[in-house]
Amino acid sequence: MIKGLFRISPGFEDVMPAEYKELVTTGPYGREVGVSDLGTFKELIEEHPLCAGCAESLALRLILASLPNPEDTVIVGSTGCSSLAFSQVAVHNIHSLFGNQNAVATGLKRALRLRFPDKVKDVLVIAGDGATVDIGLDMVMQSWFRRELITTIMLDNEVYANTGGQESGMSPQGAVLNMAPLGKKFPKVALPEIAREAGCVYVATISPDLPRRLGKVVRRAILVAREIGPSYVQIFCPCPTNFKFRSAEVLQKIRERQKEGTFQVREYVSPEAEAYLAGLEGAKQREEQ
């Protein structure tokens, strides 16, 4: 983003909405802010319509607060609950169709590299489990095979939530859901393992229960995708609406699943990505000292 692009033109200050003015004065563009700074800057997401207690909405807030380069980040979403929030996000974001997100991101990333060869333009895919592991799996994996320099984030709520609670490939085995009236017959798809085998140089599973760690994971995933290769982050976001538990119990639910071992926080970093991140993180530490 060229400097000053977001400034309000003289004479329009009084008609611009309050949240836009706040973005101009205390927004995160061009500043080093992260999850620990939440509350001290204007967040990129505004008045989203997701359900009370939605873990996706919390994850989205944390992801958007962790972007290393929000002024030059374009997000590609997909159909699903999260797409309802994106139109209120103050970075360019694309909602094309259901499942084509990684193909759209491929074309977008390549065009931005051609048009801005001297600038870092981060392309980030954020989509639900149905979009990533079912309808879009072909295009997700093919973008990894091709080693496209994009970051893919799955918001895993283990269900097609927006269409009314149908079984997805990420639903737990045995879960009784719409279109699985006798319970799901097969286990959660092992997409992190598939991602690693398909060419991702950085793979992590995380949840919004660990906000700082989530922030770090998202930053690392975006940084490695600039130069080393594709990255994949799977964020566990249980859905209180479709799995019928109280909104206030979402984080507790995550902890219970962690305790029983059906959700684990994991990180895989390829040796090349490890060296790259060590270089970047070492330089940052030296800077801070």
Next chain:
Amino acid sequence: MAGLQREVDPEYLFSGVPRRQVFITGSEAVAEAVKRANADMAIAYPITPQSESMHLVGDLFAQGYLKDYYRGENEFAVMAAVHGASLGGGRVFTATSGPGTLRAMEMFPVWAGSRQPIVCAFMCRGVSLPPSIQPENIEMAMLLDTGMLMFHAEDAQDLYDLILRAFVIAEQPDVHLPAGVFVDGFFVTHTRSAVALPPDDLKLPAYDPRRAPVPTFDMETPPIRIVRDPLLNKSNFISYSANASWHQEIVAAAERARKHIRRYMGGLLEVEDPYAKIFLAASGTAVSQSREALKVLRSEGIRAGLIKIKSVRPFPTEEIVAATAHAELIVVPEFNIGGWLAREIKAAIDNNRRVVGGPRLFGGMTMPTELIVNEVRNALDWSGAKRPDLRAGI
């Protein structure tokens, strides 16, 4: 040499510079057009009879005429990827055929809805069981209401000319819609004919996304925050109305394309012998067959004219009404079973019992001249006038 090309005014490239005749296939004509199109990238997926043209476009990438090119994973993904590249501000080209068109179908209204000037060539072929890779253009009927501009090439010369013109027309700020350039597969793609080409050191001016009527998704183009109240998650009259207005604007943009089509393509249709009472009206290679049929009819003393439809979307309604004002019989030969062109013409003119839809060839069948001639003969009584009892169409 790719690096030595210079940008020139489109009209100079189209008609201001002497051309040299070459004897090439339709697929080669596609590559000659893309070579001069100053496209940023092309994305390909193999399907017969399209593949050869996209191989040649790949060669252009290897030679430096394109900045990026790759083989996608399927046609839906390819059309999604060119959509992404175009949203990022690139000039993009791709091509497909029959089943590929249908697999990618979900993307075409999205291109139009996003107001993207993507140019796609369609080398039309059969789509149904029993399987056929042979020429027929039923896929065009399925694309009529996707919002894209649709031009139908008669031969390799048309194919070359229409692809370059499609970029220029599609990218006009008051149009900014996708354009499909259609050609009957094999008949044109895999046969050689004389094509007149301008020098290859000339190319179109670069696409400038800053002239687009919609923002580019590059974080350099305001507004950065696109909408405050999204249309999708509101169920009220205002959101329905906003959505409907957007659709109407796409239709209006296609209407505004008419003046650019007249300027750059010389009109939406061409008429031969405008005072004839009998017309053959066709698009694509059915036009070439109609030209041959006309020779036979004339040798038998039957005077007939020809209407060649070049732009299918927007459809040349006014032009057809004017061209057929005094016509008594309009025979519409087509390479598909549905007869979409006859339907379009019947919907455009009054007294549409004058229209005879046929012959229709498909499944790989060619269109012998005598089938068209017989269609005309059968529609006429002993005095040479159209039989009054004839039903409209088949």
